[in-house]
Amino acid sequence: MKILEAIKGYFNAKKLAPYWEKVKAINALEPQISVLTDAELRAKTDYFRQQLQAGRTLDDILAEAFAVVREAGKRALNMRHFDVQLLGGMILHEGRIAEMKTGEGKTLVATLPVYLNALPGQGVQVVTVNDYLAQRDAEWMGQIYKFLGLSVGVIVANLDFEQRQAAYRADITYGTNNEFAFDYLRDNMATDRAQLVQRETKYYAIVDEVDSILIDEARTPLIISGQVDDNTDKYRRILQAAKMLTPGKYQTKEKAEEEKQPDEYRDFTIEEKSKHIALTESGIQKAEKFLGLESLFEIKEMDSAHMLIQCLKAAYLFKKDVDYIVKDGEVVIVDEFTGRLMTGRRYSDGLHQAIEAKENVRIQNESQTLASITFQNFFRMYQKLAGMTGTAKTEEMEFAKIYNLAVAEIPTNKPVTRRDFADVIYKSKYEKYKAITQDIKERHAKGQPILVGTISIEVSEHLSGLLQRENIPHNVLNAKQHAREAEIIKSAGQRGAVTIATNMAGRGTDIVLGEGVTALGGLHVLGTERHESRRIDNQLRGRCGRQGDPGSSRFYISLEDDLMRIFGGQRIIAMMERLGLPADTPIEHGMITSSIERAQKKVEQYHFSIRKQVLQYDDVVNRQRETVYTLRHKLLTDQDVTEKIREFLVKTNCLDKYKEKEAQIPPEILRNIERLVLLREIDRKWIDHLHNLDVLREGIGLRAYGQLDPLTEYKIEGFRLFQTMLDQIAGDTVETLLRVQVVHELPQNVEEHYRNMRYSGGELPSGLQSPMQGQSRPAGDAPKQEPIHAAEKVGRNDPCPCGSGKKYKNCCGKN
Numbered sequence: 001m002k003i004l005e006a007i008k009g010y011f012n013a014k015k016l017a018p019y020w021e022k023v024k025a026i027n028a029l030e031p032q033i034s035v036l037t038d039a040e041l042r043a044k045t046d047y048f049r050q051q052l053q054a055g056r057t058l059d060d061i062l063a064e065a066f067a068v069v070r071e072a073g074k075r076a077l078n079m080r081h082f083d084v085q086l087l088g089g090m091i092l093h094e095g096r097i098a099e100m101k102t103g104e105g106k107t108l109v110a111t112l113p114v115y116l117n118a119l120p121g122q123g124v125q126v127v128t129v130n131d132y133l134a135q136r137d138a139e140w141m142g143q144i145y146k147f148l149g150l151s152v153g154v155i156v157a158n159l160d161f162e163q164r165q166a167a168y169r170a171d172i173t174y175g176t177n178n179e180f181a182f183d184y185l186r187d188n189m190a191t192d193r194a195q196l197v198q199r200e201t202k203y204y205a206i207v208d209e210v211d212s213i214l215i216d217e218a219r220t221p222l223i224i225s226g227q228v229d230d231n232t233d234k235y236r237r238i239l240q241a242a243k244m245l246t247p248g249k250y251q252t253k254e255k256a257e258e259e260k261q262p263d264e265y266r267d268f269t270i271e272e273k274s275k276h277i278a279l280t281e282s283g284i285q286k287a288e289k290f291l292g293l294e295s296l297f298e299i300k301e302m303d304s305a306h307m308l309i310q311c312l313k314a315a316y317l318f319k320k321d322v323d324y325i326v327k328d329g330e331v332v333i334v335d336e337f338t339g340r341l342m343t344g345r346r347y348s349d350g351l352h353q354a355i356e357a358k359e360n361v362r363i364q365n366e367s368q369t370l371a372s373i374t375f376q377n378f379f380r381m382y383q384k385l386a387g388m389t390g391t392a393k394t395e396e397m398e399f400a401k402i403y404n405l406a407v408a409e410i411p412t413n414k415p416v417t418r419r420d421f422a423d424v425i426y427k428s429k430y431e432k433y434k435a436i437t438q439d440i441k442e443r444h445a446k447g448q449p450i451l452v453g454t455i456s457i458e459v460s461e462h463l464s465g466l467l468q469r470e471n472i473p474h475n476v477l478n479a480k481q482h483a484r485e486a487e488i489i490k491s492a493g494q495r496g497a498v499t500i501a502t503n504m505a506g507r508g509t510d511i512v513l514g515e516g517v518t519a520l521g522g523l524h525v526l527g528t529e530r531h532e533s534r535r536i537d538n539q540l541r542g543r544c545g546r547q548g549d550p551g552s553s554r555f556y557i558s559l560e561d562d563l564m565r566i567f568g569g570q571r572i573i574a575m576m577e578r579l580g581l582p583a584d585t586p587i588e589h590g591m592i593t594s595s596i597e598r599a600q601k602k603v604e605q606y607h608f609s610i611r612k613q614v615l616q617y618d619d620v621v622n623r624q625r626e627t628v629y630t631l632r633h634k635l636l637t638d639q640d641v642t643e644k645i646r647e648f649l650v651k652t653n654c655l656d657k658y659k660e661k662e663a664q665i666p667p668e669i670l671r672n673i674e675r676l677v678l679l680r681e682i683d684r685k686w687i688d689h690l691h692n693l694d695v696l697r698e699g700i701g702l703r704a705y706g707q708l709d710p711l712t713e714y715k716i717e718g719f720r721l722f723q724t725m726l727d728q729i730a731g732d733t734v735e736t737l738l739r740v741q742v743v744h745e746l747p748q749n750v751e752e753h754y755r756n757m758r759y760s761g762g763e764l765p766s767g768l769q770s771p772m773q774g775q776s777r778p779a780g781d782a783p784k785q786e787p788i789h790a791a792e793k794v795g796r797n798d799p800c801p802c803g804s805g806k807k808y809k810n811c812c813g814k815n
Helices: 002-034 038-055 058-077 085-095 113-116 131-140 140-148 161-167 179-186 210-214 231-246 253-261 281-291 297-315 351-358 374-379 392-401 429-445 457-469 477-492 534-541 562-566 569-577 590-637 644-650 654-665 667-706 710-739 752-756
Strands: 097-099 123-128 152-155 174-177 202-207 222-227 268-271 278-279 324-327 330-334 366-373 382-390 407-409 424-426 450-454 475-477 500-502 525-527 551-558
Touching: 002 058, 002 085, 002 407, 002 752, 038 058, 038 161, 058 085, 058 113, 058 140, 058 644, 085 710, 113 123, 113 140, 113 202, 123 179, 131 140, 140 152, 152 161, 152 179, 152 424, 152 429, 161 222, 161 562, 161 667, 174 179, 179 366, 179 374, 202 210, 202 330, 202 477, 210 374, 210 382, 210 392, 231 281, 231 297, 231 351, 278 281, 281 644, 281 752, 297 351, 330 351, 366 590, 374 392, 392 407, 392 534, 392 590, 424 429, 424 654, 429 450, 429 457, 429 525, 429 551, 450 457, 457 475, 457 500, 457 562, 475 477, 477 500, 525 534, 534 590, 562 590, 590 667, 590 710, 644 654, 644 667, 644 710, 654 667, 654 710, 667 710
Parallel strands: 097 382, 097 407, 123 174, 123 202, 152 174, 202 382, 424 551, 450 500, 450 525, 475 500, 525 551
Antiparallel strands: 222 366, 268 278, 324 330
């Protein structure tokens, strides 16, 4: 293993050799840059922009620009970029991922490429995992940019329309992935150019904690939805039916097959690996009898069958205080990777309603998709994309295949001295927690700070109870204490501190060692369970041993842990039983650690296949989305849509009739009417089309039984639906324009429209009533009402106003 690591290190050093030459060039400029006055340093920004206008490239001015940023960092923040940070900055500038250990100062590294790429004036976006980090980094690193004369904006929740628009117009904009993506979707639902907040092109973005955003959060698309029919009572009734059904004795397919358990004793089967539930014949019959249905799988009852499966998943696969919590009468999802509450985000496809029924809280109505996009397709729109994290190598293949992003390992500023002990494995969870408590007790007694990593809220609170019994003071950091996250994690390195945290909590916040802690061995990281992903474990380990500090880490595992139970723990159990080892005797061996890592690789590959499949299906939608959004954007930015209307008129053979309409309505009014009508028809048909694609996607997998590839079939059927949608847009737009009459009406209450929308990544920010809020008015002022002018009434036997020559009752008056 050590030989392999040495070879790997040799080749990595060879790849980085050319960059070290550039670092030397930057260092050589430091003496002449350091003697400049503040004003002269600030003038360098204008100088660089002049150089770019004269034809030089960003690469041409990189060395001097980096030297200027380094000097600005010294003066504005009293922080000087290390040489390895200059190297990391170059990797980011090239549009790659820089893997840098925790504590190596990634936040400061980003200022180098951000400043350089902001010079052309096309806007640079820095993407963070939460509002706290976006606000913190914008204010903290913003001091460098402002010192050099650049503007900085930040996109967080609770901004109004004007604030958002101003933030996007800044040279550099910090914000979260959800905010950026939802603003993009909202912009593509706007009905006027003045309602747009984002820039027209996506130029350059750096994604902080890139693995968390582009990998962990990429399994499900972002969705803006509106409410549909009320099915709340039906969910409660179907949940009762679900509770009557009996699961098989074993909850893994392999175990059930091993024991030859007959299907007739099971109403449904569960596969925990894939979170899949399937009804058996007995289960179908029982459900039909309870619900009073002739057949659960008749066309008209397909919704009932689907809801039953979702209720079974809610009851058997989704656990309270692990997958979600109940807070203020609402079911709130817990991010399985970060442990953070995902307020406002809802499980799709009726699963959230099923969980609400299970927890006996108010069931919110199901919703209809109005707009959606995956993070993969959103971030692939940028002309240049880069990322930084402490752990990217394990996902290198996915970054390359999905985002065309290469990973470069950046060496540490100081050698890592952390000691990573081999895993300790116990037969039962009881013995494992007993050993963990004893370890914490001994280390706390001598004053060594301990960071305890857990994978769920449930485990955090269980362990907290054990420590309370031992009178060990400690802090608990999980989704329920999200607001205190940075404050708690900062103090985790102080003498005697014991901090229990979900494995990914506190990312982006340094743990600084307190006085005398170095002599005690530094911060000790204790993992209570292996995560499904090696990357998450590495993130936890990386919380200690920063910048050459001492530190240590160890994972405690039991054979009852989910990872071991589902992915191969039976063999180890059998080995322990053969050896006759007592339950409280741990196993500590490198072979077992390797076995665990192999299980993790299997899970990682499985999750990658899920994300890849999500992307493959969204790619079909994405091509259609680009067509629709491009047309919408043209309508918003180009007021004259005559050419498109002419195309529709020719397609539907009523050009002569429309010429008569043009003679009746002034051109400037008609052009605006054309634009508004076409926008309305596009939006209505696109929403219906998204619903049709959702229905198609749900059932397309069944075509595999006919030896057909579901993805290929989805592409074919999706294309047909899209062509039908385009034809309907053309026909309905022409029909509406032929019937249109000019009237004045009260403006639509757009605030109410947007208030009824739901966002899969959170509610619409309270300060943003709608993206249409271009003009604000003082509180208390009522909107001025325009008079309503009724259109001239047409008699049934009068000539039709459309000019067809027919009577009104036989033409446009038919409907």
